Amino acid sequence: MSLFAIALVVFSALLHASWNIIGKSKQGAGGSFFLASAYAPTLILAPYTFWFLSSPEISLPSQFWLWVCVSAVFQAVYMLGLAYAYQRADVGVIYPIARATPVLMVGMGTVLLGQTLSDAQWIGFTLITLGCLFVPLVTFSQFRLSDYMNGGVAWALVAAVGTTGYSILDKVAIDILTSEVKEVYSAQQVAIFYLGVQFAFMAATLTLTFAVTKQWHVFRKGWEMKKSATVAGVMMGVTYTLVLYAMTLTENVSLVVALRQTSIIFGLLLGIIFLKEKWLYTRGVGVVCIVVGLVLALI
Structure with missing residues (x-):
């Protein structure tokens, strides 16, 4: 993995942690904030998306659209899981579990897709996962399964399943897209287009979910917080554009997912600074495990 790709993912991790802090500050809004956030990049990128598709030289296969659609469902699962977990x-507890737990899952998924991982990388992924399990603890004597049996952690694991799904499927879809349009568009243009399409599908999925379940208050609340949601949505968009671009520069998506876990460290620090959350020594040990795991995964 090149230094440029690493820099892209680390910067995206900082942005990702930042918009999660905004999301936490809107914890009472539930899914409303994330619905409004999904629409912001969709509308902003709509002209670009239509321009990209207007080229007579490209014709995207149905397989691509299928993967985008399924990925959007996983994105919606991630966002709803995160919204309910933050309530x-x-x-500092939810963010590490939701972001780091998928590392091992994505690692296994990439092996199924034909990639090879070294022993050091598996050890690194395991340390990252262990680190995120330490973060929610007040003391290490609480390192028992029963202490993770609560609603917040349960929803964080739902979000983790969503992360695993869209991370793997996005890599598959963007590889198909790149192979189809590489003679017409650059890797940067491909990443921006894919982002616009994915957010459009995700916004549609969330809208359909809330409409079918008749949660009309979600739409009203979403409109009321449109300003902060737009800021978060733009940050989400920039964040994932950088990740998608990095995906075009590396074959192994599990390394991208592992490196994104630097956002856990940023999230902890931002939570302490802006939300007045507590720093505990257990969280410190968890951070060390995550950092060591990242080093092992990338060497």
């Missing part, structure tokens, strides 16, 4: 626990 039940600290961002």
Whole structure:
């Protein structure tokens, strides 16, 4: 993995942690904030998306659209899981579990897709996962399964399943897209287009979910917080554009997912600074495990 790709992912991790802090500050809004956030990049990128598709030289296969659609469902699962988790626990607890737990899952998924991982990388992924399990603890004596059996952690794991799904499928879809349009568009243009399409599908999925379940109050609340949601949505868009671009520069998506976990460290620090959350020594040990795991995964 090149230094440029690493820099892209680390910067995206900082932005990702930042918009999660905004999301935590809107914890009472539930899915409303994330619905409004999904529409912001969709509308902003709509002209670009139509321009990209207007080229007579490209014709995207149905397989691409299928993967985008399924990925959008996983994105919606991630966002809803995160929204409900933030209503039940600290961002310093929820964010690490939701972001780092998928590392092992994505690692296994990439092996199924034909990639090879070294022993050091598996050890690194395991340390990252262990680190995120330490973060929610007040003391290490609480390192028992029963202490993770609560609503906040349960929803964080739902979000983790969503992360695993869209991370793998986005890599598959963007590889198909790149192979189809590489003679017409650059890697940067491909990443921006894919982002616009994915957010459009995700916004549609969330809208359909809330409409079918008749949660009309979600739409009203979403409109009321449109300003902060737009800021978060733009940050989400920039964040994932950088990740998608990095995906075009590396074959192994599990390394991208692992490196994104630097956002956990940023999230903890931002939660302490802006949300007045507590720093505990257990969280410190968890951070060390995550950092060591990242080093092992990338060497």
